[in-house]
Amino acid sequence: MNQAFPQVSAPERMFTQLLSSTRRGARLARLLSVTELRFWDAPQDLTERAEFVVGELASNAVLHGRVPGRSFRLTLVFDPAAGRLRIEVTDARGDRYPRIPAMDAELDALHCGGRGLSLVAALVDHWDTAPYPPSGKTVRAVLSTSTPNG
Template identity: 70%
Template sequence: MNHATPGVGAPVHTYTQLLSSTRRGARLARLLAVTELRSRGVSRDLTERAELVVAELAANAVLHGRVPGRCFRLTLVLDPAAGRLRVEVSDARGDLRPLPCLTDPACDPLATTGRGLTLVTALADHWDCVPYPPSGKTVRAELLDTGA
C-alpha cells in the first residue's frame, strides 16, 4: 500500500508491505525500500542508510520475531518537508524486545553476530521499540536527511 497524507507543504508518503518471515522476505523488504525511496527522489545518503537499517530490522524480524504462519510488516513514512524518514518493522513476537549489543552485558565482544542494532544506532538518528497489538512489537528508526 502506498499513499500520501494531505497536509501543508510536501505531502507525507506512507508505504506499507506485509512480507513473509523468511530470508527471502527480509531481502525483499530491503529491495522494496530502496525502490520506493528512489522513486520518491530521496537523497542517495538517506536511501543508503535506510537500506542498511531496513536490512537489519527485517533480518531481526525474521530471525527473532518469527511466529510460524505470521508475516512481518515493513512501513516507510517519508516526510520530505521535514527531511525525515521513519522505518518501522513489525513482527509477531512482542515478548522478545531488542537490545543493542553495546548495552547488553552478556554480549561477547568476540562474537560474529549480534551487532545489528549497534549498526542501526549508528545509522539512525533515533530508534525505539513499541508494542504492536495484539501480541507483537514494532521497531522504529528515524533517519534525518543530512542533505549530503
C-alpha cells in the same frame, strides 16, 4: 491584486507491505525500500542508510520475531520537506524486544551476530520499540538528512 500564496510542501509519502517471515521476505523488504525511496527522489545518503537499517530490522524480525504462519510488516513514512524518514518493522513476537549489547561486554571476534543494532543506532537519529497488540511489537527508526528534499 498581488497576493502571496502560502507555499505548499510536498506531502508525506507512505509505503506499507506485509512480507513473509523468511530470509527471502527480509531481502525483499530491503529491495522494496530502496526502490520506493528512489521513486520518491529521497536523497542518496538517506536511501543508503535506510537500506542497511531496513535490512537489519527485517532480518531481526525474521530471526528473532518469527511466529510460524505469521508475516512481518514494513512501513516507510517519508517527509521530503523535513528530510525525515521513519522506518517501522512489526513482527509477531511481543515477548522478545531488541537490545544493544553493553559496550563493555566482550564480543567473541569470531561470533557473527550481535552487532547489527549497534550499527543501526549509529546510523539513525532515534530508534525505539512499541507493543503491537495483541501479541507483537514494532521497531521504529527515524533517519534524517541535513539537506531536506522537497
